[in-house]
Amino acid sequence: MEMLDHLVTGFSAALTLQNVLFCLLGCLLGTLIGVLPGIGPIPTIALLLPITFGMDPLTAMIMLAGIYYGAQYGGSTTSILVNMPGEASSVITCIDGHQMAKQGRAGPALATAALGSLFAGCVGTLFIAAFAPPLSAFAQKFNSPDYFSLMVLGLVMAVVLAHGSVIKAVAMVLIGILLGLVGTDVNTGLARYTLGISGLWDGIEFLPIVLGMFGIVEVIRNLEKPAGERITISTKFRDLWPTRKDFREAWPAAVRGTALGSILGILPGGGAVLASFASYTMEKRLAKDPSRFGKGAIEGVAGPESANNAAAQTSFIPLLTLGLPSNAVMALIMGGLVIHGMQPGAAMMTAKPDLFWALVASMFIGNVMLVVINLPMLGIWVRLLGAPYRFMYPTILMLCVVGVYATTAEPFQIVMMVIFAAFGYVLLKFGCEPVPLVLGFILGPLMEVNLRRSLQISRGDPTIFFDRPISATLLAIAAGMILLAVLPSFRRTREEAFKE
Amino acid sequence: MIRIRSPQDLGAGLLFLAIGGAGVLIGQDLAFGTARRMGPGFFPTIISALIMLIGVLVALRGIAIAGPPLERTPVRPLVMVLLSVLALGLLLTEIGLFPAALVFVLVAAHARRRPAIVETLVFGLLMTAAIVALFIFGLSKPLPLFGGA
Structure with missing residues (x-):
């Protein structure tokens, strides 16, 4: 089998003692930052990414994989233990996971999440290995109009899957796009929307937005809650391992979740969120006794956790085949890869197949490492989360500042972070969910470039987007999603699903 | 008198109206x-106009x-949180990481009512030491420990 040969080559390049050690370190740091309440995978990866800058590409890639899985698992841990999801895809895990923790079964819940994630991660990686190469051949047929329509679809998905009001989410996406356009126009070299501030010539940096709107705002919101409502952790932490009965109930759910997640993850714009919701709904439908859900059903942890990990894994496919990040985390990873001279996309697959297969191998290593390192250390993470919030929040704030400063070495970026924290705070008070803004921010400049090229090709005729079959199909799907979102029946399920 | 039914x-x-309005206004200079030859103002102006439109709808x-x-x-x-972050960021290059971190911890502590001063100071020193170790020695980042850069 050709794929197997490639994998062996990838592993032999990736598996050195140094690489494995850095992967371990990445997993540890990722989990350590990721378990901090309110710090989801996005700020965690943003904070840790700079560590890999000085390394050789392969080591950096493997450490990145470790950080990625660590950050995600850290988020799940926080969801289960303190009922504080760091991001939308962990919301579902909170429902039954936190109930299990309250019943003193935090150990089995965390172990189930870890094992489910391992299984899902490995299957997802196989999925990438099997489908990315043929898909990249297909991706070479993509032209500017198709890219533009794909991005429209990605943003529509992000809107449909966001919490709360659809119309406000649309506004968030558009504001994100506008923010993404700040800086020097690639086409004319003209400074746009910089207000004469030289720090904005290169555009608005990603890190201050993410850390300000997600990290700092979360701290403020936690401090606002009266002392009693603040995070409390169930101190009952008896045994770690799931019982045989747990296993019997959990593994079919994990397998179903993995299958669902692997497929949904390929979709642009928030596949992981969709996957965990879909998996939860499916498990509830399939269960003999649906009333157990919401009261600590282990399937409600195993299914969605596997689904969102499988999806998080297969969301690498659009990045690796089209060079298009389908969510904020992928955009960060892409940034990390580009710094090491790897421009993800169809070209990377054909020009540097070695790197692609080494990347796939590092995903496997990262997944395994995560479980190896985390299961024995669960007790430590639990104790860490037990620390009083008055010690935790200055640590989070300090990490945000030093993280921004260490990457950019400009005090101006810290001012930007404060501005975005204030902006994010106001948005939340007005009932606007800021996640779609981030995706708009990333895709905005790419959309403009592709729109410009498309209209140049068609001499200003917008029907080009409907004439090309790929583009037309993507737009039709996007239109369908919008229709679904406005339909009353779907809206009801959506509201139910987001009810925390 | 118009009654406001949903202040949010x-x-x-x-807010959307203001952002979109600013976008259109500043975009005037570009x-x-x-459509065939999009200028630098084309895309941002359209996006800003859409933001304004949504702003009107949401406000209504x-x-x-x-x-x-x-x-x-x-x-x-x-x-207090915003102030502490701003202080740390701006003082970092002026008085060095160590004193800046102490100022930061003291201001941040006042985000809660009546913080315990001794505990805050001890904790602040510990945290500063950890961060210094991580960034200066661990990652060899050029952050001045004391004094301006």
Whole structure:
């Protein structure tokens, strides 16, 4: 089998003692930052990414994989233990996971999440290995109009899957796009929307937005809650391992979740969120006794956790085949890869197949490492989360500042972070969910470039987007999603699903 | 007299209007071009106009349809947290990482009511040491420990 040969080559390049050690370190740091309440995978990866800058590409890639899985698992841990999801895809895990923790079964819940994630991660990686190469051949047929329509679809998905009001989410996406356009126009070299501030010539940096709107705002919101409502952790932490009965109930759910997640993850714009919701709904439908859900059903942890990990894994496919990040985390990873001279996309697959297969191998290593390192250390993470919030929040704030400063070495970026924290705070008070803004921010400049090229090709005729079959199909799907979102029946399920 | 039924929506609508308005206004200085040859102002102006449109819709909805009230907004956590971060960021290059971190911890502690000063100081010193170790020695980042850069 050709794929197997490639994998062996990838592993032999990736598996050195140094690489494995850095992967371990990445997993540890990722989990350590990721378990901090309110710090989801996005700020965690943003904070840790700079560590890999000085390394050789392969080591950096493997450490990145470790950080990625660590950050995600850290988020799940926080969801289960303190009922504080760091991001939308962990919301579902909170429902039954936190109930299990309250019943003193935090150990089995965390172990189930870890094992489910391992299984899902490995299957997802196989999925990438099997489908990315043929898909990249297909991706070479993509032209500017198709890219533009794909991005429209990605943003529509992000809107449909966001919490709360659809119309406000649309506004968030558009504001994100506008923010993404700040800086020097690639086409004319003209400074746009910089207000004469030289720090904005290169555009608005990603890190201050993410850390300000997600990290700092979360701290403020936690401090606002009266002392009693603040995070409390169930101190009952008896045994770690799931019982045989747990296993019997959990593994079919994990397998179903993995299958669902692997497929949904390929979709642009928030596949992981969709996957965990879909998996939860499916498990509830399939269960003999649906009333157990919401009261600590282990399937409600195993299914969605596997689904969102499988999806998080297969969301690498659009990045690796089209060079298009389908969510904020992928955009960060892409940034990390580009710094090491790897421009993800169809070209990377054909020009540097070695790197692609080494990347796939590092995903496997990262997944395994995560479980190896985390299961024995669960007790430590639990104790860490037990620390009083008055010690935790200055640590989070300090990490945000030093993280921004260490990457950019400009005090101006810290001012930007404060501005975005204030902006994010106001948005939340007005009932606007800021996640779609981030995706708009990333895709905005790419959309403009592709729109410009498309209209140049068609001499200003917008029907080009409907004439090309790929583009037309993507737009039709996007239109369908919008229709679904406005339909009353779907809206009801959506509201139910987001009810925390 | 118009009754505001959803202050959250009205606020969001007005905010969108302001952002979109600013976008259109600043975009005036940039060449719009034509669809065939998009100028630098083309895309941002269209996006800004759409933001304004949504702003109008959401604001009208805020007047017409009932929604949740504004959450209460305690000033102390908001101001102290933002101030502490700003102070740390701006003092970092002026007086060095170590003293800046202490100022930061003291201001941040006041995001809560009546912080314990001794505990805060001890904790601040510990945290500063950890961060210094991580960034200066661990990652060899050029952050000055004491004094301006």
